Amino acid sequence: MVVSAIGEPPRVADPRRTLLDTPSRLLIDSTAQGLVRFDAAGQIEPGLAERWIVIDGGMSYIFRLREGDWGDGTPVTADQVVAILKRQIAPGSRNPLAPFLTAIDEIVVMTPQVIEVRLARPRPDLLKLFAQPELGLLRVTPTGGSGPFRVAPHGRGRAPLLRPAFDPNQADPEDQRATKPEEDVRLIGERAARAIARFANRDSDLVSGGSFADWPLLATTRIAPGNVRIDPAAGLFGLAIVRRDGFLAEVTNREAVAEAIDRTALTTAIAPAWDPADRILPDILDSAALPQVPAWTLLTQDERRIAARQKIAAWPEGPVTLRIALPNGPGATLLYAQIAGSLIAVGITPQRVEADADAELALIDAVAPYDSARWYLATACVLCGETAQAAIDAAREAPTLAERARRIAVADAAMNADVAFIPLARPLRWSLVSARLQQWQPNTRAWHPLNRLRADTN
Structure with missing residues (x-):
């Protein structure tokens, strides 16, 4: 094999x-x-x-x-x-x-x-x-x-x-x-294109580890649909705030970025069956409360875009440019095109940079190793505010499961208010x-x- x-x-x-x-x-x-x-x-x-x-x-x-x-x-x-x-x-x-x-x-x-x-x-x-x-x-x-x-x-x-x-x-x-x-x-460990070609030539039995970044390559092959298998992966896929100075120092501006992105258009452009996400937690998991949902989810996409444009226009320090750190691959290029289009529409100039380069926003694409809401919150908190960080730490130190559940709910509310992470979808594997x-x-x-x-x- x-x-x-x-x-x-x-x-x-x-x-x-x-x-x-x-x-x-x-x-x-x-x-x-x-x-x-x-x-x-x-x-x-x-x-x-x-x-x-x-x-x-x-x-x-x-x-x-x-x-x-x-x-x-x-x-x-x-x-x-x-x-x-x-x-x-x-x-x-x-x-x-x-x-x-x-x-x-x-x-x-x-x-x-x-x-x-x-x-x-x-x-x-x-x-x-x-x-x-x-x-x-x-x-x-x-x-x-x-x-x-x-x-x-x-x-x-x-x-x-x-x-x-x-x-x-x-x-x-x-x-x-x-x-x-x-x-x-x-x-064998190899690039996605080589792995797909090897499978298409019947020289391998399995290709493992595919992600959104490589998904568009499958459209270039004649591999039977029955051989393409998708996992119902649980985890995080979104943009983490990795700089909190300048424009992103204000929570209203971070919120503007989050509500500007058209998630349905984004996921459909890459994989039509890929489900978008607008919250950090996919379910209640071990929290004492239902997942926190941003207030802007009650608005239509057009209403979100108008609200975001107004917040950005009110920024007194001139044009806004945001660097976005992404991996390589055709899926990542499609992802950037969708994010860039959404940001340009509200007055932000995007700039794509390498995954390990200095940036204001960086992609997190991670499958959850276990089913705890705290993993989601701690992983999303690359650079969150003091209140949110303290709440996540408090959940870790909870002496009982009941108290842990209560503290996780508090941490989820704090992360939602802080807008330190912008959910886009669930991991595509x-x-x-x-x-x-x-x-x-x-x-x-x-x-x-x-x-x-x-x-x-x-």
Whole structure:
């Protein structure tokens, strides 16, 4: 089986130091599973932990480890697992999940096969974080994990060959010694255009990691519609305010930018079935209140444009120019064209810049790793006001779930009033899937483990 993942060639990188793209996330998920994993439907299944219990009102997670080996054949121990987890969430880690794991008070070894994760505050979605590739149990020296795949000795390089790992827990260990070629997975990281062309030529079975930026490329191919699969991805897609000086120092001006953009025209120009969004939270989630909705949503698009134009015309310091940081790709070009057209119509001059360049507005396109309203608010708050930031921090420190829900509702109201983020849509995630990958399932995580694509790779 050949899998093309959109991004750079996959490599086993330490998530504490390097942000991972889709190919590297798939490689780590395949070779260095965590305590738990996601299955094909995006639900939790055992990883290195064969079972677990939650006690003390959600304040303690106890995991029993299954028998397992590292990549070099040495047995996995509870002491090693605890040491790896502690490093991943230590202060100063660049692991993107570390800010959402501050409720972990202690990780301890209970027996040679059992570890306990003790919390200072309850976190019912903790397992969904532990299932992310960024919390895979990866040994840096020597590099390796416990499977479910290994990199074949002759298959290393820019497109590693993955082979099912020997599992001492299965009843037929001798049968595992002779692996079948059809069980192997060749993982390729490459640009979207090359990945799509490879699939169209029937040289791969799956293209994974597609986003809005690459979606228009599909229109140039004759790939059957049945092979194009879209995930109901949950997350954020919108413009974060990354400078709060000049024009954007005033909340009314930030609001003018938000109401000026025609979201329906924007999403339709890129993908007709793509749903627009006008609020940060997609649902109530773990908040005590319904999602906050901007007041301008009650207006028609023409009324919004008139209101925005009046606010901008009242700006006393002359013409307004806003730099917008976007990624590369034809979808991003279409996105910019729609945003630019909306802003020009109300008197703002837009300027597109690279994703990592200085700007006033920057695109956030992120799938939620777990189902908490606080993730949405904290991720949207790239540069929000003191009141909103304090409310988000207070939600993190809430001692009970009921109090956390109340504080999240307060934080949502504060973010809505602050207009620190301009929602546009929900993340667009797509894959190209051959008919023989019958276990591929769309899910809200937009995550498709390589060992859950075919029945003979489970």
